[in-house]
Amino acid sequence: MNILRKIFSAIILSGCLVACTDSWDSHFSQQEEVIDNSEISVAQTTATDYLKSEKSLSSMYALFEEAGVVKTMDERDQVYTILVADNEAIAADTSTPTDDKDYLAKSHVSDVSLSPANLTDGQRVLMWNGKYLNVSKIKDENGHIIIAFNGTKVKKIVKVNNGFIYILKSYVSSPKSMYEMIEDLGSDYSMFREMIMSRNKKVFDKNASMPIGVDNTGSTVYDSVFVVTNPYFVAKKFDLMSESLMATMLIPSNEVITEALNAAKQSLKEWNMTRADSVLENWIFQAVFFNQKYTKLDFANNIDITSVFDKQWRTTIQQVDVEHPVQMSNGVAYHITWMKIPTNVLIYRLKDYFKWYEYLSADDKASYFASENLVFEKCETKVTAWSGWPAGGFPEIENRVLRYKLENTAVQEYTLNFTPLKYKANGAGSYTAAPYMIPPGEYDLCLGFEQKLGHDVEISFDKDYVSTITASQLTSTTFHYDRGGQGYPEGYDLSKATNSKKSNYDRDGGKIGEVTISGTQARSILITLKGKKVTNGKTCFHHWCLRPTKNCY
Numbered sequence: 001m002n003i004l005r006k007i008f009s010a011i012i013l014s015g016c017l018v019a020c021t022d023s024w025d026s027h028f029s030q031q032e033e034v035i036d037n038s039e040i041s042v043a044q045t046t047a048t049d050y051l052k053s054e055k056s057l058s059s060m061y062a063l064f065e066e067a068g069v070v071k072t073m074d075e076r077d078q079v080y081t082i083l084v085a086d087n088e089a090i091a092a093d094t095s096t097p098t099d100d101k102d103y104l105a106k107s108h109v110s111d112v113s114l115s116p117a118n119l120t121d122g123q124r125v126l127m128w129n130g131k132y133l134n135v136s137k138i139k140d141e142n143g144h145i146i147i148a149f150n151g152t153k154v155k156k157i158v159k160v161n162n163g164f165i166y167i168l169k170s171y172v173s174s175p176k177s178m179y180e181m182i183e184d185l186g187s188d189y190s191m192f193r194e195m196i197m198s199r200n201k202k203v204f205d206k207n208a209s210m211p212i213g214v215d216n217t218g219s220t221v222y223d224s225v226f227v228v229t230n231p232y233f234v235a236k237k238f239d240l241m242s243e244s245l246m247a248t249m250l251i252p253s254n255e256v257i258t259e260a261l262n263a264a265k266q267s268l269k270e271w272n273m274t275r276a277d278s279v280l281e282n283w284i285f286q287a288v289f290f291n292q293k294y295t296k297l298d299f300a301n302n303i304d305i306t307s308v309f310d311k312q313w314r315t316t317i318q319q320v321d322v323e324h325p326v327q328m329s330n331g332v333a334y335h336i337t338w339m340k341i342p343t344n345v346l347i348y349r350l351k352d353y354f355k356w357y358e359y360l361s362a363d364d365k366a367s368y369f370a371s372e373n374l375v376f377e378k379c380e381t382k383v384t385a386w387s388g389w390p391a392g393g394f395p396e397i398e399n400r401v402l403r404y405k406l407e408n409t410a411v412q413e414y415t416l417n418f419t420p421l422k423y424k425a426n427g428a429g430s431y432t433a434a435p436y437m438i439p440p441g442e443y444d445l446c447l448g449f450e451q452k453l454g455h456d457v458e459i460s461f462d463k464d465y466v467s468t469i470t471a472s473q474l475t476s477t478t479f480h481y482d483r484g485g486q487g488y489p490e491g492y493d494l495s496k497a498t499n500s501k502k503s504n505y506d507r508d509g510g511k512i513g514e515v516t517i518s519g520t521q522a523r524s525i526l527i528t529l530k531g532k533k534v535t536n537g538k539t540c541f542h543h544w545c546l547r548p549t550k551n552c553y
Contacts, residue, residue, distance in 0.1 A: 040116070040157045047082055047160045048073050057167075059091075060084040060108075067105035069128070079113035080163035081125065083133075083149055085171050097173045103129050107174035113163040119147060131174045131329045132243065150174065175327040178249055179230075179240040191254045195285040196240070199232040238291060238308045247331035250288035250313075250320055256339050257284055264341040271437050271522045272422070275346055283345045287311035293331050296322040304550065312342065314553045343441050344548035348490040349508065350436060351482075354402040354541040355379050356423040364433055370417040377403040377538070382450075383481070388505025389497040394489065397506055399481045401450060402541045409537040416529045420544055435524035440517045441552030444486070445527075448509035448542035451480035455535065460528040461515040469512070471533070479510035481542045486511055508545045515546075 043050050048070050051061045064070045073080065085093070098104050106128035114125065123135040136148045147154040149172050156167035176184065185193045233240050238247070252260075264280050286309035294305065299315045299322050306312060319338035326333040357369050358379040365376075380403060385396040406414060424432045445461060453474040459466045469479060477484040483501075487508035488494065494502060517525060531539050 040159075042159045045160055046074075046162055047080055047165060050158065050160050050165065051082075051084065056086045056088070057084055059087045063101060063105050064109075067102045069105050069109055073109075078111055078162065081110045081112055081114045082163065082165045083108040083152075083168055083172050084165060085168050089168070089170050093170045097171050098176070103174075103176070104171065107131065107133075107172055115159070115164060116145075116147060116157055125149070127174060129174060130243070131177075133172060133174060173327065175329045177241060177243060177329045178245065178247060178331055178333070181249075181326070181328055181333060182240070185251070188253050188255070189251065191257045192252050192285065195281065196230070196233075199230055201229050201231055233289070233308075236308045238289060243330050245291075245330035246293045248290040248292065248294040249328070249331065249333045250336050251326075251333055252284065252288070252336040252339055256336050260284065260339040260341050264346055267343075267439065267522075268346060271439060272434070273347065279345070280341055283311060283341055284339070287313050288336070295332075296325075312344075312550055312553070314342070317342075317553055340553075342553040343439055344550065344552045347439070347548050347552075349487065349545060349547040350420075350438065351508065351543060351545040352420060352422070352436070353400065353543045354418070355400040356421060356433070357402050359423065359425070359431055360433060368419045368421045368433070368435075370419075371404070372415040373407045373411055374404040374414045374416060374539070375407045377405050379403070386499065386501075388499045388502040389492060391498060392491070392493065392496065394492060394505070397482075399542065401481070404539050404541075406534055406537045406539075409534075412532075412534045414531040414534060414539065416541070418527045418529065418541075418544070419524055420527065437522040438517055438525055438546065439522040439552075440519050442514055442516050442549045443546040443552060444508070444549060445512045445515045446485055446487070446509040446545040446547065447479065447512055447527075447529075448482045448485075448544075449474060449479050450540040450542065451475065451477060453479075453540060455539070456532040457539075458530040458532060459512045460530075462517075462526050463528065464515075466513040466515060468532070469510070473510075482507050482509050482545075485509040487545075487547055508547055509543060514549060 045053070048064075051057050051064065051070075054061075061070070096104065097107070109128045110125050110133075111128070112125070119135050119137050121135065121137040123137075124132040125135060126132055133149045134151075136146075136151070138146055140146055147166070149166070149168065152168045152170055152172045154166045155169050158165040158167070175181075182193055182196050230240055239245060261277075261280055261284075264275075268275055287307050289308050290305060290313075291308050298305070299320060303316055304312055304314055317340055319336065321335045321337055324335070326335075357365060357376065360368065379400055381398050381400045383399040385398045387394055387396045404414070404416075406412070420436045421433050422436055426432060445459070445466060447459070447469075449457070451474065454471055455474075456468055456470050457474070458468045473479070479485065483504035485508050489506045492505065497505065499505070517523070527544060529541070
């Protein structure tokens with residue numbers, strides 16, 4: 001290997017390093033360093049002429065010529081930095097960075113003349129394809145400087161009249177942007193591509209459009225130029241087209257998406273529940289874009305990562321090929337090998353009422369509302385129907401409660417073993433009732449009673465004690481019907497609601513605690529309510545609610 005040492009003292013160049021200009025000398029007299037290349041030489045010719053004359057670069061020259069790079073360079077009075085791979089390196093390379101020859105050729109040319117001395121570690125160089133290449137310039141164990149572009153090492157440098165040619169050990173890899181990668185996805189990924197591209201907008205670019213006349217109304221007529229934007233993503237400060245983005249994208253194939261959708265719909269069918277297809281499909285693409293660049297280690301060290309759309313991605317359940325990252329100019333992509341639409345997406349919340357008691361047969365009452373020391377008094381509507389947001393299409397709500405009296409007031413305690421049920425009136429006095437079949441997982445259990453209930457209530461879930469709500473706690477509005485506590489119905493926008501009591505509308509109710517439904521299959525549940533210190537001889541129940549937590553995945 002020939003090594004050129006650049007030092008402050010005079011240098012006598014021999015062999016292939018000839019006819020150095022004062023400008024050339026000044027480049028290499030700025031610092032002491034040893035460039036670890038097989039050769040650094042000077043050629044008194046233009047870049048295109050040098051490439052054409054070097055037989056070892058004939059493959060690269062042919063690529064440049066086919067892509068129109070040679071013609072463009074010859075027509076312009078410009079200096080360049082040109083990256084090339086010789087024929088031997090190209091022949092040995094088993095995979096080309098891209099099949100797009102125009103893109104590949106333009107990945108290797110930049111409109112700036114960069115000498116080795118002017119390159120710095122971490123520098124970014126803008127190429128003709130609009131992408132930046134990262135420069136690395138580090139010392140090896142022998143103190144020699146190793147130069148690389150996007151990790152591809154330089155093995156020879158040639159100074160020509162209009163710039164520098166860096167001969168590399170292979171083609172340089174210049175990844176496409178996230179948006180370009182989505183555009184180029186094959187037919188096996190058409191479902192995912194359409195999810196993104198369908199949200200594009202074509203916008204008239206007045207500044208880029210040339211006026212060509214005036215119409216009969218006096219308005220200017222343009223030779224119109226339109227640009228494509230994706231405001232859906234930009235609204236999340238995540239511009240798929242921006243080169244400044246440093247992001248992660250997870251890519252599902254049609255097969256992965258179809259399998260996930262089919263499994264989700266089958267689960268909903270088994271649970272006797274429904275969910276809009278749009279919710280399931282939207283989650284698929286909203287869950288796979290992240291505003292930072294994740295590595296294999298990040299997936300191993302984090303149970304959950306959160307997408308730019310605030311969707312939860314559980315790394316211990318979802319399956320991603322982290323062994324084969326796909327580099328992008330603005331981040332990294334990984335292929336998804338298996339995907340599950342989480343239970344907490346399939347179920348937003350489960351909420352229903354105690355009021356169905358009055359419509360049930362004696363047998364069903366005994367089955368769903370098994371009680372001790374309680375006698376049914378009445379079901380009563382305490383508040384007339386109202387809607388927190390009529391313009392939003394939300395239904396009117398009535399606060400109808402189930403009232404009991406103590407059978408034996410001297411005991412001052414009661415037990416209600418309640419099995420949540422779905423009730424459907426069929427007309428002519430008939431109905432259908434069935435227990436809710438709820439899938440395994442962790443949920444927030446919330447309940448509603450009536451303010452100032454007057455006694456403590458001990459709550460158990462599937463016979464496991466959860467918490468006791470005291471009479472003092474029940475004086476607040478937290479457990480008053482469904483006016484307080486946590487949560488709202490899906491899509492309810494408090495900022496757009498119109499009613500003065502909009503914050504009271506259809507809430508989850510007061511949180512009792514987190515409960516877990518065990519097993520592997522959906523099943524019915526049991527909520528046990530035990531009244532303590534019931535001095536007034538009565539009690540009242542309004543609703544129950546289960547909201548899936550992040551661990552109900």
